[in-house]
Amino acid sequence: MSKKTPQAIRGTQDILGADAEAFAFVVETFERVRRLYRFRRVEMPVFEKTEVFARSLGETTDVVSKEMYSFDDRGGESLTLRPEFTAGIARAFLTNGWQQYAPLKVATHGPLFRYERPQKGRYRQFHQIDAEVIGAGEPQADVELLAMADQLLKELGIADVTLHLNTLGDGASREAWRAALIAYFRAVAGELSEESQERLEKNPLRILDSKDARDKPFLADAPKIDAFLSDEASAFFAAVTSGLDAAGVKWVRAESLVRGLDYYRHTAFEFIPDEGSASAAALGSQSTVLGGGRYDGLMESLGGAPTPAVGWAAGIERLAMLVGAREEERSDICIVIEDDNSLLSGIKLLTDLRKADFSAELMASGSPRKRFDKAVKKNPRSLVVLGRGEDGIGASIRSLEIAEELPRLGPFFAEYRW
Numbered sequence: 513m514s515k516k517t518p519q520a521i522r523g524t525q526d527i528l529g530a531d532a533e534a535f536a537f538v539v540e541t542f543e544r545v546r547r548l549y550r551f552r553r554v555e556m557p558v559f560e561k562t563e564v565f566a567r568s569l570g571e572t573t574d575v576v577s578k579e580m581y582s583f584d585d586r587g588g589e590s591l592t593l594r595p596e597f598t599a600g601i602a603r604a605f606l607t608n609g610w611q612q613y614a615p616l617k618v619a620t621h622g623p624l625f626r627y628e629r630p631q632k633g634r635y636r637q638f639h640q641i642d643a644e645v646i647g648a649g650e651p652q653a654d655v656e657l658l659a660m661a662d663q664l665l666k667e668l669g670i671a672d673v674t675l676h677l678n679t680l681g682d683g684a685s686r687e688a689w690r691a692a693l694i695a696y697f698r699a700v701a702g703e704l705s706e707e708s709q710e711r712l713e714k715n716p717l718r719i720l721d722s723k724d725a726r727d728k729p730f731l732a733d734a735p736k737i738d739a740f741l742s743d744e745a746s747a748f749f750a751a752v753t754s755g756l757d758a759a760g761v762k763w764v765r766a767e768s769l770v771r772g773l774d775y776y777r778h779t780a781f782e783f784i785p786d787e788g789s790a791s792a793a794a795l796g797s798q799s800t801v802l803g804g805g806r807y808d809g810l811m812e813s814l815g816g817a818p819t820p821a822v823g824w825a826a827g828i829e830r831l832a833m834l835v836g837a838r839e840e841e842r843s844d845i846c847i848v849i850e851d852d853n854s855l856l857s858g859i860k861l862l863t864d865l866r867k868a869d870f871s872a873e874l875m876a877s878g879s880p881r882k883r884f885d886k887a888v889k890k891n892p893r894s895l896v897v898l899g900r901g902e903d904g905i906g907a908s909i910r911s912l913e914i915a916e917e918l919p920r921l922g923p924f925f926a927e928y929r930w
């Protein structure tokens with residue numbers, strides 16, 4: 513047996529302290545906001561049959577072709593650690609007959625796994641908050657989801673991130689645009705990056721996303737979706753944008769914004785830090801914090817009836833980076849056991865305080881002097897020292913910043929001489 517301590521897996525993080533508090537703040541705020549918008553909580557498995565993702569996302573996507581953690585289990589079945597939430601939620605909708613609840617608004621959060629090159633803001637195990645509306649074909653569903661995302665960011669104190677919005681049209685618009693993009697890029701294929709050449713026939717929309725300098729000169733003049741939108745698709749997009757205006761959500765049109773996954777239709781969006789802003793500096797090149805869109809075609813690819821749906825996901829780590837480190841909360845009361853004979857009284861007092869909703873901790877190990885120093889270092893709002901004099905246990909309160917709580921605290925100390 514080697515005595516060497518095993519290292520954590522590359523691209524995973526162990527988070528403690530102020531960064532963990534930022535992470536928790538993101539999740540708690542999301543939980544609060546999703547209740548305001550009446551999204552129901554859903555808990556999902558961390559793994560699914562591989563086909564759930566392969567069929568939903570499409571074999572040509574980066575996620576399916578290079579990023580999935582797939583393995584055969586002991587029964588020989590190919591399983592995959594979820595790289596995203598949407599496909600699993602769609603599978604659950606179909607297998608559980610959740611059609612009866614449609615339109616179903618659900619929210620969840622948890623870990624996802626993608627085999628990517630780890631860097632700041634990009635990990636192999638990361639976490640998302642996720643919101644989906646399933647069985648709603650109206651543009652109001654898109655508006656509500658985007659308003660929720662916008663309010664969430666504001667409540668997190670993130671003000672320098674803007675909604676970038678596009679439409680991919682309906683199935684027919686998207687196909688016509690796709691064909692035009694193939695024709696356009698084929699003419700210059702020799703000058704494109706290898707990656708874009710590879711995408712040309714399979715997933716040409718993705719070329720618009722390219723950050724490669726060899727592709728950039730051709731992006732500005734590429735065909736635009738607007739030329740291919742059907743009347744219905746244009747009307748849908750207009751209803752989304754007017755709804756956003758009514759809800760007070762600021763947005764900018766991003767004509768070349770596409771989502772990497774095959775299942776998107778109509779609305780596609782990302783929230784991106786404004787150029788030169790503090791959030792842009794904090795995130796570096798991994799700049800998208802929240803992304804999503806409408807995926808009306810997904811249920812059919814899983815063998816279900818056509819079911820319109822729209823959703824988004826945001827990276828908790830990236831949001832936490834924008835929130836910044838958050839101090840761990842001070843405790844209300846720290847009890848120092850000055851004399852070990854007062855330990856049991858201290859344990860009782862500690863329990864009573866916690867039951868009464870005061871956050872409290874107890875210092876009872878090491879020398880009395882050390883206990884006191886440790887307690888002071890923790891900077892509680894009040895310090896209670898329990899000692900034992902000739903006439904019984906005595907408590908003294910050393911610093912009381914929560915004077916208004918004294919009437920509530922009084923009864924706890926009634927039995928102590930102080």
Ligand code: ATP
Binds near residue numbers: 596636772799803804
């Ligand atoms: P990117 O372009 O950054 O790779 P994506 O389009 O793959 O993002 P989505 O699948 O839309 O991302 O996921 C939504 C959000 O999840 C992203 O905006 C980002 O905040 C977060 N995210 C995605 N992949 C990672 C990762 N590997 N590490 C940390 N966060 C991630």
Ligand code: MG
């Ligand atoms: Mg990605």
